[in-house]
Amino acid sequence: MKIFISSDMEGTAGVVDWEQVLASGPRYEYYCELLLNEVNAAILGAADAGATEFLVNDSHSKMANLRLDALEGHARYLSGRLKPWYMMQGLDSSFDAIFFVSYHGSMGSAGSNLSHTYFPSAFAEVTINGVVAGESGINALVAQAFGVPIVLITGDETTARELAPFAPTALSAVVKTSVTRFAADSLHPDDACQLIREQARRAVASLESMQKVSLSLPIHLRMSFRTSDYTELACRVAGVTRVGTLAADIVGDDPLEIFRTFITVVLLCRGFVE
Numbered sequence: 001m002k003i004f005i006s007s008d009m010e011g012t013a014g015v016v017d018w019e020q021v022l023a024s025g026p027r028y029e030y031y032c033e034l035l036l037n038e039v040n041a042a043i044l045g046a047a048d049a050g051a052t053e054f055l056v057n058d059s060h061s062k063m064a065n066l067r068l069d070a071l072e073g074h075a076r077y078l079s080g081r082l083k084p085w086y087m088m089q090g091l092d093s094s095f096d097a098i099f100f101v102s103y104h105g106s107m108g109s110a111g112s113n114l115s116h117t118y119f120p121s122a123f124a125e126v127t128i129n130g131v132v133a134g135e136s137g138i139n140a141l142v143a144q145a146f147g148v149p150i151v152l153i154t155g156d157e158t159t160a161r162e163l164a165p166f167a168p169t170a171l172s173a174v175v176k177t178s179v180t181r182f183a184a185d186s187l188h189p190d191d192a193c194q195l196i197r198e199q200a201r202r203a204v205a206s207l208e209s210m211q212k213v214s215l216s217l218p219i220h221l222r223m224s225f226r227t228s229d230y231t232e233l234a235c236r237v238a239g240v241t242r243v244g245t246l247a248a249d250i251v252g253d254d255p256l257e258i259f260r261t262f263i264t265v266v267l268l269c270r271g272f273v274e
Contacts, residue, residue: 011155013192045200106134
């Protein structure tokens with residue numbers, strides 16, 4: 001049984017500030033250890049339920065935050081920038097389940113800790129078929145394309161709630177309660193890892209009852225931008241249609257193509273300096 005793990009960092013218990021998740025931060029290595037422990041807890045929980053193969057796609061910042069030699073389960077480690085499928089690089093139909101570990105709420109959420117949607121300078125909100133989509137919802141497009149169910153998400157309560165419209169049977173491990181965007185009440189790391197391990201075990205044990213992502217077609221992804229400059233940039237990408245000063249749409253029947261087009265917009269906007 002193969003498990004695909006996409007790991008971010010902002011959803012880790014104890015993380016509340018940008019300096020904790022950036023390599024330039026004074027205690028970045030400490031918080032990487034906390035993240036590593038949560039990823040390992042998810043691997044161990046899946047192994048408890050019979051999973052035997054694991055791929056961890058490091059999906060945070062420059063995507064090189066974990067130690068390969070310290071990963072449990074002899075997991076493969078996909079790291080480094082410029083991945084064509086970004087946070088979902090490496091997924092294919094040979095996997096049995098998807099875990100989202102240390103994810104966070106969307107940019108427009110009410111006070112979710114370190115909330116953003118791919119690139120906070122550009123995106124104010126993204127919706128899919130009219131439903132607010134954080135990174136988990138956007139990444140669900142790739143899960144649908146390959147027919148692999150999302151069965152677990154870890155982070156705060158907003159993060160878990162935002163995935164529900166896209167993967168209603170997925171389990172969650174809520175390891176912290178957001179107070180504001182820069183404050184949270186976190187479980188002790190040991191308790192957070194114990195919760196993640198148990199929920200991962202339960203998710204894999206319940207795999208037969210887990211629903212695959214099944215968004216109705218055509219898929220309608222709307223991007224709301226923070227400034228009109230980003231809207232202008234986005235509309236230079238084939239398949240993007242401007243629908244307002246601060247909004248543009250991507251519409252189609254192929255979820256992988258929708259995702260690819262969105263990621264192209266992300267990369268183009270990141271190259272723009274205001």
